[in-house]
Amino acid sequence: TDGPSLEKGTRYPQASVLPDDTVLVSGGSEDYRGRGDSNIHQARLYHPDTNTFEKVADPLVGRNYHSGSILLPDGRLMFFGSDSLYADKANTKPGKFEQRIEIYTPPYLYRDSRPDLSGGPQTIARGESGTFTSQAASTVKKVRLIRPSASTHVTDVDQRSIALDFKADGDKLTVTVPEGKNLVQSGWYMLFVTDGRGTPSKAQWVRVP
Structure with missing residues (x-):
């Protein structure tokens, strides 16, 4: 489109x-x-x-x-x-x-607050889950794995954003990495959670082996 x-x-x-x-x-x-x-x-x-x-x-x-x-x-x-x-x-x-x-x-x-995100594993395999801590867990609407950039000649050749399934329970947020290797390539990612207003947390670094 x-x-x-x-x-x-x-x-x-x-x-x-x-x-x-x-x-x-x-x-x-x-x-x-x-x-x-x-x-x-x-x-x-x-x-x-x-x-x-x-x-x-x-x-x-x-x-x-x-x-x-x-x-x-x-x-x-x-x-x-x-x-x-x-x-x-x-x-x-x-x-x-x-x-x-x-x-x-x-x-x-520029909003008044943003979701927090801490703890959790540094490595999550494809098809596996990891649990993080967030006082704003109940307000989280999206979880994304975003590749760190590899930019040259005005082209970010490694740009990728992957939606994760997640469940909130109190101040715990459990995220699940998709199984597809063609979707989730191996390597390091920034894990962001975003609330209903679209405000993101600071990223936690996660490696997919």
Whole structure:
């Protein structure tokens, strides 16, 4: 299914899947490697349930070729890199590699509180369960395993978000990892729980052997 169009034709957009199942799309340029001062200083939050973009805080730094974004365990995102071909609109000065880093705080972290998550096993095999502690267990609506990013050339080649079945009992939350090896590849994941407002916990690191 096609998603909505961005406001401008965009090369090199950075896109990161978030724990609430939205996707943050930011940056890029209209021309090859930002040529002609064509970096796009816009960010949008994609909502797959409504197939719409929401305007959010725009970046201050232009990003094009060799840039990237990664989801951090605390629910924020880091934007980095950019390899502009030229440093001026007339394309007469050579560009320099962008060394500034921006940290983006999604709207879900501006709420009064967020679910807590602690304890639990560091390793959960496919088809097995693990029990964690959360004072907000009864409010949890989603549990996600999200791969740590491996970003290069504006593409996160290892991005993956996996929904887990879960049960709450008092302050205990038992999560179950799916059995399919094609869905749940081996390796490390960030385990996030999200409440009914879409506010995520800080992640617990979990390894699937």
